[in-house]
Amino acid sequence: MVGTDAREVTRPGAVNAHTHLYSGLAPLGMPAPSRTPADFVDILRLVWWRLDRALDEASLRAAARLYVAEALLAGTTTLVDHHESPAFIEGSLDVLAEEADRLGARLLVTYGATERNGGLAEARRGLAECARFVRGGRFARVKGLVGLHASFTVSDETIREAGVLARELGVPIHVHVAEAESDVEDAKRRGYDGPLERLLALGCLPPGSIVAHGVWLDADSVRRADLAGAWLVQNPRSNANNRVGYPRALHASAHVAVGTDGFPADLGDELHALDEEAARHHDPADLATLEARRAGGLRLAVGFDEGAARDVVTGVPGERPREVVVDGRVAVRGGALVGGDLGEIRAHAKEQATRLWSRMAEIGDG
Ligand SMILES: [Zn+2]
Numbered sequence: 613m614v615g616t617d618a619r620e621v622t623r624p625g626a627v628n629a630h631t632h633l634y635s636g637l638a639p640l641g642m643p644a645p646s647r648t649p650a651d652f653v654d655i656l657r658l659v660w661w662r663l664d665r666a667l668d669e670a671s672l673r674a675a676a677r678l679y680v681a682e683a684l685l686a687g688t689t690t691l692v693d694h695h696e697s698p699a700f701i702e703g704s705l706d707v708l709a710e711e712a713d714r715l716g717a718r719l720l721v722t723y724g725a726t727e728r729n730g731g732l733a734e735a736r737r738g739l740a741e742c743a744r745f746v747r748g749g750r751f752a753r754v755k756g757l758v759g760l761h762a763s764f765t766v767s768d769e770t771i772r773e774a775g776v777l778a779r780e781l782g783v784p785i786h787v788h789v790a791e792a793e794s795d796v797e798d799a800k801r802r803g804y805d806g807p808l809e810r811l812l813a814l815g816c817l818p819p820g821s822i823v824a825h826g827v828w829l830d831a832d833s834v835r836r837a838d839l840a841g842a843w844l845v846q847n848p849r850s851n852a853n854n855r856v857g858y859p860r861a862l863h864a865s866a867h868v869a870v871g872t873d874g875f876p877a878d879l880g881d882e883l884h885a886l887d888e889e890a891a892r893h894h895d896p897a898d899l900a901t902l903e904a905r906r907a908g909g910l911r912l913a914v915g916f917d918e919g920a921a922r923d924v925v926t927g928v929p930g931e932r933p934r935e936v937v938v939d940g941r942v943a944v945r946g947g948a949l950v951g952g953d954l955g956e957i958r959a960h961a962k963e964q965a966t967r968l969w970s971r972m973a974e975i976g977d978g
Pocket residue numbers: 630631632694788824873
């Protein structure tokens with residue numbers, strides 16, 4: 613073949629097992645918080661919960677398009693997204709699906725139902741958006757799950773309803789669990805041993821569920837998640853950046869994958885951070901376990917669609933891929949997107965980012 617490099621190899625596509633497409637505009641000059649956040653929940657309040665409330669359809673679409681584009685160009689073929697946009701709930705999952713579909717990536721989406729802005733009614737709208745999307749089933753490479761934001765922002769009633777809905781639809785749950793110690797303390801205050809045990813007690817962790825973080829789960833809880841058939845997803849850069857701690861007990865599960873949690877889309881950077889953080893925190897997992905964790909995303913993706921195993925990336929190791937093929941279709945050719953122009957996508961994203969930052973300023977620290 614003309615122009616191919618003898619150093620090139622073909623490998624399976626990378627799988628980002630937990631991320632937030634809605635944060636795709638954040639690297640484009642998102643304003644710093646008005647004061648230094650005191651703790652993890654303060655980071656959420658001052659940064660991410662302000663960003664998600666400011667999102668509308670146009671800014672969400674631009675964020676998703678940029679994030680998916682950069683993921684594909686870095687060799688990621690499946691993205692597992694956890695979404696929230698309280699001012700634009702109904703139809704939001706279609707926007708994410710349309711953008712992934714246009715560029716040719718596989719996507720697992722969910723709306724993370726929460727009560728933190730509008731109580732039980734808000735949570736029900738989030739769950740209804742998941743149900744609407746799953747029942748619609750109009751995207752071949754996009755699958756919908758039922759989602760909760762996190763144990764500490766929902767009532768027992770919402771957790772129960774999410775569990776019933778997931779069983780009804782025959783899909784698992786995607787939820788943040790024990791990202792910070794405060795989530796564990798909250799579950800204990802509500803009378804449970806912890807947030808994972810709360811989900812299990814309320815019938816809300818069907819097999820195949822995706823549990824992001826688990827930083828504050830002990831080995832017994834991690835084993836419980838594994839026995840329930842759930843995946844745990846480690847997010848090394850996010851955990852280090854938010855100073856929430858290191859998930860030391862994940863070695864107790866055979867089902868662990870890696871995600872970027874909204875950090876820039878190159879999974880290679882995340883896996884590099886995994887090695888660094890594992891060494892820095894003396895992760896008790898042995899090398900084989902850490903290797904399985906690096907490859908966990910692909911096993912997770914195949915559980916939803918066997919076709920994910922046939923998605924391939926070709927290029928020189930350590931360089932940007934030359935070709936990315938998803939579901940038999942070329943999504944990246946000659947290092948460029950087939951379904952869009954990166955320059956145009958970036959220019960549009962910058963325009964939308966400017967609008968989004970002014971909406972965030974209007975919202976204030978709320
Ligand atoms: Zn997350």
